Amino acid sequence: MFDCIDWVNLPTFFSMLVARSTIAPVLAAATETEPEAESSVVLAGVLLSLVAIYFASKIGGEICARINLPPVLGDLVGGVVVGISALNLLVFPDSGALGSDSLIMSILQSTSSLTPEALQVTFEAQSEVISVLSELGVVILLFEIGLESELSELIKYGPQAAIVAVVGVVLPFTLGTMGLIAFFGVATIPAIFAGAALTATSIGITAKVLAEIGRLSSKEGQIIIGAAVLDDVLGIIILAVVASLVKTGEIEVMNIIYLTISAGAFLVGTIVLGRLLGPYFVALVKELKTRGPLLISALIFAFLLSYVAAAIQLEAILGAFAAGLVLGETEIQEELEKQVIPISDMLVPIFFVVVGARTDLAVLDPTVPSNRAGLAIAAFLIVVAIVGKVVTGFTVFGQPDIKRLGIGVGMIPRGEVGLVFAGVGAASGVLSDSLQAAVIVMVILTTFIAPPWLRIVFNDSDRLETVQEE
Incomplete structure (x- = not known):
């Protein structure tokens, strides 16, 4: 048996053997000590996070309802309280927070044997799950809004909505970009990015308030929803253009053309095909015998369209809204709307609370020197953000009895859409600390000021109409 051994290379053989015997345990130990998230602990963190979210939503919503403010504003305020600005119950890694900064993680660590790693x-795993649930919540919200919206009314007020959307994009973008360059000496590309953040409109927040005050199906509500949908499409295109400008220093014309064509084709094609195939969908649902045929089939349709929208570089919420519009034109609309409400009640609050929780009010502290320049820019951006959208209501034509101020106010909130712009700008490094803080402050205040203002505008108009009728 010793004949097979190469005696000349015997020292090399032994050195390799010793090396393997030394390295193998080290590699095994490294593999064994690699930190992994236990599914049971992640689940526990998610459950605690949901407890905090629902508790904040209920308490905030109840307080706002009792002082005649929209409950959705309570969701946002509750999110701020449990978020990074106050209790640190709900914090996220993308804000720079660590696991040790989360009160929920501290509770988990005290009840389990979690190492710091x-x-x-x-x-990170728990935060990702909550973020996904939040995105799912806004998808359900837009699907519900689509169900409640009347496609015929959207088409009827389409020209007015288009004008409102275009003016609401062009005016704030132009004023914001030129003002930042002229008054504050901001470089061109960061100014363009901050100006682009002014173009967004949060359809979710405005639509929720309109639904709460019974104005979603009104002329004003349909114009606002239609304009906000177009705002989303235009905002996606602008974001793609600005992101391309930041990365390459030049605008990719083909990417702009692709996004424009795909957005238009998706919206128009979905609505046209949906109206043709709607009766077949209803017939199929009636033939199903298992539990929940209508709701499950509708969710499949909504999620499929959301995926298609995301796959062609549009927003998933546009697909959900289109699905709601299509199914809202069928005979199952009322029954489906009732069945979606419990799903909406469970998921939608997660979205609004998370938006509030991600908001860091520390950028409003004027005692910090680095915040002062941002606050000055923020004041300018807030004025442009409000004026640039309020003006849009007065561009509506052919509707002498319409509440133009209500339309303009409904276009004010930036919400999650504005936060997307701020997040992309921060990730790309194009925004300075002061400019990033200014954009965040603008998003916060426009999101918080619009819901109560919108309710005041419509309530005052209703009281005036009642007096005139009497």
Whole structure:
């Protein structure tokens, strides 16, 4: 048996053997000590987060309802309280927070044997789950809004909505970009990015308020929803253009053309095909015998369109809204709307609370020197953001008895859409600390000021109409 051994290379053989015997345990130990998130602990963190979210939503909503403010504003305020600005119950890694900064993670660590490394991995996994649930919540919200909207009314007021959307994009973008360059000496590309953040409109927040005050199906509500949908499409195109400008220093014309064509084709094609195939969908649902045929079939349709929208570089919420519009034109609309409400009640609050929780009010502290320049820019951006959208209501034509101020106010909130712009700008490094803080402050205040103002505008108009009738 010793004949097979190469005696000349025997020292090399032994050195390799020793090396393997030394390295193997080290590699095994490294593999064994690699931190991994335990599914049971992640689930526990998600459950605690949901407890905090629902508690904040209910308490905030009840307080706002009792002082005649929209409950959705309570969701946002509750999110701020449990978020990074106050209790640190709900914080996210993308804000720079660590697992040790989360009160929920501290509770988990005290009740389990989590190492600091495993704590961070668990924190990231738990935050990702909550973020996904939040995105799912806004998808359900837009699907519900589509169900409640009347396609015929949207088409009827389409020209007015288009004018409102275009003016609401062009005016704030132009004023914001030129003002930042002229008055504050901001460089061109950061100024363009901040100006682009002014173009967004949060359809979710405005639509929720309109639904709460019974104005979603009104002429004003349909114009606002239609304009906000077009705002989303235009905002996506602008974001793609600005992001391309930041990365390459030049605008990719083909990308702009692709996004424009795909957005138009998707919206128009979905509505046309949906109206043709709607009766077949209803017939199929009636033939199903298992539990929940209508709701499950509708969710499949909504999620499929949301995926298609996301796959062609549009927003998933546009697909959900289109699905709601299509199914809202069928005979199952009322029954489906009733069945979607419990799903909406469970998921939609997660979205609004998370938006509030991600808001860091520390950027409003004027005692910090680095915040002062941002606050000055923020004041300018807030004025442009409000004026640039309020003016849009007065561009509506052919509707002498319409509440133009209500339309303009309904276009004010930036909400999650504005936060997307701020997040992309921060990730790309194009925004300075002061300019990033200014954009965040603008998003916060426009999001918080619009719901109560919108309710005041419509309530005052209703009281005036009642007096005139009497």
